[in-house]
Amino acid sequence: MNNSLFDIKRFKSIIKKEFIQVRRDPVSLRLPLVMPIIFMLLFGYAVTTEVDNISTVVFDQSMTQDSRDYVEKFIVSDYFTVNYYVNSEGEMIDLIDSGKAKAGLVIPSDFSIKLKTGKSPKTQLIIDGTDPTTARTAMNSGIIISEQYSRTYKETSLKMLGVSAAALPSTEINVRVWYNPGLESRKFTIPALVGLILQNITVMLTAFALVREKERSTIEQLIVTPVRPVELILGKLVPYIIIGCVSFLFALSLCVFWFSVGIEGNLLLLLVLGFLFVFCSLSIGMLISTFARNQLQAMMSMVLVILPSILLSGFIFPREAMPAAINFLGYLIPLTYFLDIIRGIVLKGIGAGYLLNDIFALCIFTFVILSISVLRFKKSLD
Amino acid sequence: MPDGLCYAIETEGLTKKFADFTAVDGVCLRIPKGSVFGLLGPNGSGKSTTIRMLCCVLTPTSGKGTVMGMDIQKNPEGIKQNLGYMSQRFSLYEDLTVEENLDFYGGIYGLSKDIRDERKKELITMANLSGKEKSLAGTLSGGWKQRLALGCALIHKPKLLILDEPTAGVDPVSRRVFWEIIHSLSKQGITILVTTHYMDEAESCDIVSFIFDGKIINTASPEDIIKSEGAKNLEDIFIKYVERITNTKVSSAFAGVKFLNEESNE
């Protein structure tokens, strides 16, 4: 018998036992497959910041070919869907108040006359600002559509006067969107979702690993054996590393094949870093497990980890927009770094060279958290 | 353990406080090597707490203790190599089979596969577990569970065995089977510290010690105690001690208890 600091036989026994327990536990087996499906479908479709087909009411007082052309421009843009035409301001207000319409377009009765006499008519776009995202989209696209209309109108008028618009100097900006040219929010959300799911599953599975032993008092029996905390904690992690990796592959294939978000960068690099992140999240779960006395406490600690990680990691809300203090909190969350990594590799196709900081941060987190867990796990019931 | 030693366990003023409550109060114990030592006392008297300190599961608030010649505070890992422990609550893995539990503890004590398989066979025979090797521990009935726990505690051939109420909730026949095993282990030279609420079991110990409110009040062989107190058996002595300490009268027979209840019902 030996008293060494790390004994491979004891380590293997722990691993084997954990495997048997995982195999007999229906939750541990199903969670890694069921959770990606549920989360990806729910979040994948719900978390979209694209707004189109804004329900619109038109109050056209002009009723001319010009005003109809103007409205037509709004319709073909796809941002606005004109659902109502009304004949009074009261009706329009009513539709917006009731939420049936989110935008109201008012065209003055002198619209056509003013255009024809070379004056600038003033139209009005009323926007329901309760949801800022919708409102912002409506505002920006409304302004652009209206400007485009007046430009084309000017050009045709100039042409009739015999002046070519091309003869007048103007600047032109050539905008190109990289990485996600279609500006699809799906491409922003789905890869991040893979990271979030990975974190949640692994934290959940391991948060209970030691707690279960405490609740069933098997911990007391373990304490009187020569097993070392390192052997126990690492041994308990091994089966979950495998489950976490399977889950990662599964979530990633949903991302690629179901949501058609292809991986631009190196798949191998992504897998390696994904496994690093799995390891990191597992240690978070393990740390919870050393603190919590029962499953309820473990659950509450899990919420304390998962909720901020959704809000502060840049999963939904851009971290650039956050106040400095909140932004800083984001740096304390490993998911923040992994989102950088997975978005970088999947969307931008960048290599490890650009991700060194993130990789380094994840390694540090894993090491520190695991060390704390091992040190915290005292072989005693005090 | 050094062979010159005559006590497997020795404690001096061993004390454990939980906040300001003293659960174990200056306990001095001397347990001779190779003996079967019974620690007796009412619920909450501090038996399990004492045992947990000896197993290095709890740290004493004050006092000293040596187990197999090793200090419980300085060398807990050394003690654990040679200690078999059965806690009061069944604490094996219910989702593992009998064999898997034995395998697991065998591995944890660093036994090689060959030795482990051999020990497993021996222990399954010794603990009368044949035929249940593939049953989940959680599906076993009380007596079987306790014998499996004993098997797991013995897998590494410990020199000292500490059993905390091993026969709680076990039927009279299984209890006898269990105690036969205890005595056969003792014959092999293993020191055994056991707690129990069954005084008939306690009478078969070599030495018993009564503990009340965390204090040891008497330690001697059962025969000596019975003789010196002039009592019929250990059960009478247990009741006598409780009466003396709490200053209340305890009904001496269960028949009397029944009679009292019937009277008050009328």
Ligand SMILES: Nc1ncnc2c1ncn2[C@@H]1O[C@H](COP(=O)(O)OP(=O)(O)OP(=O)(O)O)[C@@H](O)[C@H]1O
């Ligand atoms: N972790 C703890 N925190 C606070 N008090 C405790 C703790 N463990 C035990 N106690 C208290 O210490 C006292 C002694 O408990 P202990 O379990 O040692 O008694 P026992 O003699 O084993 O009783 P039983 O026969 O019921 O098993 C009890 O009053 C118990 O409530």
Ligand SMILES: [Mg+2]
């Ligand atoms: Mg007890």
